[in-house]
Amino acid sequence: MGKLIFCTGQVTQKPYTFPFSKTKIYSMEELNYYLYNNIYLISEDTFQYSLCDWIENELLLPEVADKIRNLLNRRNHLKDVVVSLLCSADYYTEQQIRELIQVMEQIERMPMIKKRKIKADNYLMYGQYAKASSEYEAIVDAKEAAVFSGVEYGDIYHNLAVAKARTISASEAAKYYLLAYRRNQREESLVQYLYALLLSKNTEEFKAACEEFAISRERQEQLEEDIFVKELAALETADYESIERLSDLKKEGKVAQYYRELKNTIRQYKDTYRKGILS
Incomplete structure (x- = not known):
């Protein structure tokens, strides 16, 4: 145990x-x-x-x-x-x-609606995402949900987004992450919203969101690089193995060099993949 x-x-x-x-x-x-x-x-x-x-x-x-x-x-x-x-x-x-x-x-x-949230949270915790999604949707649609604060209500939307990402798509999850962030103002909800937009290839909405929420260009590039690395890892490509080897620089204390070479490497791989997709 x-x-x-x-x-x-x-x-x-x-x-x-x-x-x-x-x-x-x-x-x-x-x-x-x-x-x-x-x-x-x-x-x-x-x-x-x-x-x-x-x-x-x-x-x-x-x-x-x-x-x-x-x-x-x-x-x-x-x-x-x-x-x-x-x-x-x-x-x-x-x-x-x-x-x-x-x-x-x-x-x-506890009010029944709060007991229901505990049940939904448990479903989510143990990977029963379809049941979690159903429970969270029932909660946000219920009049009794008025007992939750704005932050709590936003957190429910965040968890619903996680369940949607696991059962439907990143595009569907993005809608709920945005609803979550508008209520709870948590950085985690905003970041997951932007990640979801990138994963669903929703470039225009990603740009609009970055402008609305004052995301710096440097931060945008970091988010894009994070997603690209995750996609390479999921594909288990040789490209990802090359990026992993760069981590030795970080271990040696050459942090600036690590980030500089990582950025250049990812940019090269992005260009390669884009050419491959367009050809």
Whole structure:
């Protein structure tokens, strides 16, 4: 799980895999750690009967498994399931569990639209881009979205743009990055908007955007070079390998020479590629 966890109970060779995050766990302590540190990811889908079977058959804890099954059958609050599992091991103190209960109660009191945003963020985090896109679109169209500040609303558009870039196209994503930047004024949204325009070959809109947002000519060239290098990397060309070799200059402290030669090299390759496209 990325962290050394001291286990005093049964450690199994057959892990349980959470269906949403695909995280694998091998012990009750790891289960506790996952729940405690991912409380905003926890939903009804987190707890399935297969988890109860794993606790019973792999961790050899039939009493705990039966207790969780009963809670699921009675459709108890998620808080009850989480607390029951945390209390089945001594990994967290009583005070830590009480503090987590307070966090869960705060989540329960959230407006439904904010809970929906958490769900959308989780979809995005774990690469379920189509579901994330659907959730974000529903959020921005909802009257209840008025609870979000301008910056928060812009951030939702930014995340929607990321999902669109993964599922549709850079051109489609560009529209939402622009909506994001007009609301949140974050540099990241502006940069991604400009990148999206370049990737979609929308030269005229890129020029107009640079003029509107006062992007210097030097900055424009840097953005264009970034995209060109990324495209070469995606193609795994010999050109990209040549650019990579220039990084030795940077490691040697010859930073000015590195950027000068990088710029010249990219310019040469751009000319070569343009000639190839036009021929």
